[in-house]
Amino acid sequence: MTGMYVLLAQxxxxxxxxxxxLSLATPAFFGMGAYASTLLTLRLGWDSSMTLACATAVGAxxxxxxxxxxxxxxxxxxxxxxxxxxxxxxxxxxxxxGLTRGALGIADIPTARLFGIALExxxxxxxxxxxxxxxxxxxxxxxVSSRLGRAMVAVRDNEPLAIAAGIDPLKIRLFAFACSGxxxxxxxxxxxxxxSFIDPGIFGFSxxxxxxxxxxxxxxxxxxxxxxxxxxFTVLPEAxxxxxxxxxxxxxxxxxxxxxxxxxxxxxxxxxxLAAGAGTGK
Amino acid sequence: MDASLFLQFLAxxxxxxLGYGLAAVGLALVFGILEQVNFAHxxxxxxxxFTLWFLGQSMGMPYWLGYPVMVAAMAAFxxxxxxxVFLPTLNRxxxxxxxxxxxxxxxxxxLVRLVFGATxxxxxxxxxxxxxxxxxxxFFGQRIFVAVVAVVALAGLVAFLRxxxxxxxxxxxxxxxxxxxxxxxxIRRVTRITAAAGAALCALAxxxxxPMFDLYPNMGTDVVFKSFAVVIIGGMGNISGAMLAGLLxxxxxxxxxxxxxxxxxxxxGFALMIIMLLLRPQGIFGKSVRV
Numbered sequence: 001m002t003g004m005y006v007l008l009a010q011x012x013x014x015x016x017x018x019x020x021x022l023s024l025a026t027p028a029f030f031g032m033g034a035y036a037s038t039l040l041t042l043r044l045g046w047d048s049s050m051t052l053a054c055a056t057a058v059g060a061x062x063x064x065x066x067x068x069x070x071x072x073x074x075x076x077x078x079x080x081x082x083x084x085x086x087x088x089x090x091x092x093x094x095x096x097x098g099l100t101r102g103a104l105g106i107a108d109i110p111t112a113r114l115f116g117i118a119l120e121x122x123x124x125x126x127x128x129x130x131x132x133x134x135x136x137x138x139x140x141x142x143x144v145s146s147r148l149g150r151a152m153v154a155v156r157d158n159e160p161l162a163i164a165a166g167i168d169p170l171k172i173r174l175f176a177f178a179c180s181g182x183x184x185x186x187x188x189x190x191x192x193x194x195x196s197f198i199d200p201g202i203f204g205f206s207x208x209x210x211x212x213x214x215x216x217x218x219x220x221x222x223x224x225x226x227x228x229x230x231x232x233f234t235v236l237p238e239a240x241x242x243x244x245x246x247x248x249x250x251x252x253x254x255x256x257x258x259x260x261x262x263x264x265x266x267x268x269x270x271x272x273x274l275a276a277g278a279g280t281g282k
Numbered sequence: 283m284d285a286s287l288f289l290q291f292l293a294x295x296x297x298x299x300l301g302y303g304l305a306a307v308g309l310a311l312v313f314g315i316l317e318q319v320n321f322a323h324x325x326x327x328x329x330x331x332f333t334l335w336f337l338g339q340s341m342g343m344p345y346w347l348g349y350p351v352m353v354a355a356m357a358a359f360x361x362x363x364x365x366x367v368f369l370p371t372l373n374r375x376x377x378x379x380x381x382x383x384x385x386x387x388x389x390x391x392x393l394v395r396l397v398f399g400a401t402x403x404x405x406x407x408x409x410x411x412x413x414x415x416x417x418x419x420x421f422f423g424q425r426i427f428v429a430v431v432a433v434v435a436l437a438g439l440v441a442f443l444r445x446x447x448x449x450x451x452x453x454x455x456x457x458x459x460x461x462x463x464x465x466x467x468x469i470r471r472v473t474r475i476t477a478a479a480g481a482a483l484c485a486l487a488x489x490x491x492x493p494m495f496d497l498y499p500n501m502g503t504d505v506v507f508k509s510f511a512v513v514i515i516g517g518m519g520n521i522s523g524a525m526l527a528g529l530l531x532x533x534x535x536x537x538x539x540x541x542x543x544x545x546x547x548x549x550x551g552f553a554l555m556i557i558m559l560l561l562r563p564q565g566i567f568g569k570s571v572r573v
Contacts, residue, residue, distance in 0.1 A: 022377045022380060022381070069556075069559060069560055070559075073559060074518075075376070075377075076313075076319050076376065076518060077514060077518070077559065079319065079377075079380055080319070080510045081556075081559060083507075084507060084510065084511075084552055084555065084556075087503075087507060087552070088549070088552045088556075091548055091552070205503070209384075209388055212381065212384070216381070245392045245395045245396050246392075246396070248388055248391075248392040249388075249389060249392040249393060249396070251388060252385045252386070252387075252388030252389035252392065253385070253389060255381060255384070255385035255388065256366075256367075256382055256385035256386060256389065259378055259381045259382045259385060260367075260370055260371070260378075260382060
């Protein structure tokens with residue numbers, strides 16, 4: 001689960017931290033990936049190496065499909081539309097019973113089977129997710145330290161100047177949306193095979209809620225901040241075995257406090273040199 | 283479809299639509315004047331309904347007394363929201379406000395879940411079961427009440443914004459915050475009043491509509507999305523636009539659920555919103571007309 005949240009946290013981090021766009025569509029990509037991989041496995045019997053790749057591609061594609069209309073909007077509308085996209089998919093998943101079995105959800109999803117080797121037991125999953133998280137962090141690092149990543153930061157900090165320098169903001173943001181979608185789609189597929197059960201609830205807001213706490217408290221726009229946030233906020237509630245309501249309540253209070261008093265997150269404490277203006281967006 | 287069925291759908295849609303409009307107007311007001319999106323708007327609706335239930339069940343207040351008490355309590359809550367969220371963030375990027383109000387909505391939702399549990403509750407109203415038949419069309423008492431409350435509240439709001447000094451200051455702030463400072467308008471006071479008025483309008487809608495539906499801690503989510511759809515269709519921050527868009531949504535939903543089936547009802551708002559965003563992102567009426 002921690003590994004899954006590392007993927008998701010980086011997915012949100014690319015949007016919020018590096019592009020300065022508050023996207024609440026992460027659960028939409030996550031759910032698309034989960035359903036895509038599940039249905040390909042159950043209906044077509046594909047190997048998980050294929051279904052995971054497809055889930056990633058579906059996530060990226062969803063990012064582009066959502067990005068084309070929503071990125072043209074004012075930034076207020078953008079937030080609302082990304083949130084609505086997740087909710088709309090939840091309605092579709094609940095009502096397209098022939099495909100998704102509706103609100104009953106899909107149970108008994110087989111565990112991931114990579115090139116004929118099944119991932120059995122917690123330790124196999126732990127190793128697999130550790131590798132995936134490391135790859136995700138590496139991929140994020142590659143993206144944000146490339147020309148494209150620097151263009152994202154440029155568009156975030158000063159859009160007119162970036163345009164003057166020959167950067168197309170729409171293309172850059174679409175690319176970021178696709179990366180974000182790909183990571184979340186992959187995370188969704190892992191979630192489905194790990195828990196062996198999915199229902200339309202995975203499109204819900206609760207994932208965004210945890211993610212915002214992880215990414216913002218960890219430090220949006222830094223490479224390791226969200227990773228630290230993801231690890232802390234999956235391990236702590238487990239270790240303290242909190243009731244979900246109490247956990248969410250604490251997350252809400254934390255989020256309010258961070259946003260009001262500590263907009264740059266924990267990363268500030270470590271004196272890590274932040275990219276100029278990093279934070280919850282400008 | 284025969285004429286009386288058509289009229290029945292239309293009457294249902296208009297009464298529900300007036301309620302949607304009333305709920306969304308508070309959101310439009312806060313957006314138009316403060317230029318801030320209040321994601322906790324749906325939770326004001328939800329907490330209002332639960333407060334009304336609590337006043338009726340535990341304090342024995344009749345509906346007619348509990349309703350105004352609840353609206354006053356939610357207006358006070360709006361003031362609190364202004365102190366905690368809107369005032370400290372007046373000069374911060376708008377994402378800060380969105381995140382802060384999201385946090386407030388998470389807190390409220392889970393508090394209510396902890397206090398009241400997840401079992402759906404029901405509010406009794408003296409109008410339950412009363413109906414009025416007019417030319418073959420059946421009007422339910424509670425729905426007529428919703429429509430009356432909505433019309434009176436909106437007329438009151440428009441009069442307030444047009445005629446009073448405070449209302450004029452609110453409209454001035456919607457146009458230009460810096461110019462307000464120059465002519466000596468107290469922005470902090472206007473912010474407080476706007477937040478309280480937005481919450482009170484939402485509570486009015488909540489109290490009038492709550493007896494028609496079950497209460498559950500997630501109910502605010504549905505309301506806030508419908509309100510977002512309404513506000514986007516009508517033009518962000520446009521008050522009369524929000525009202526008309528609310529009516530439009532109510533009627534469209536009524537016909538969709540009557541003719542296609544109830545599962546399509548909740549999709550209608552999203553579909554309208556998406557079409558609107560693709561074709562005319564500034565909304566039907568644009569931003570220019572504020573009142």
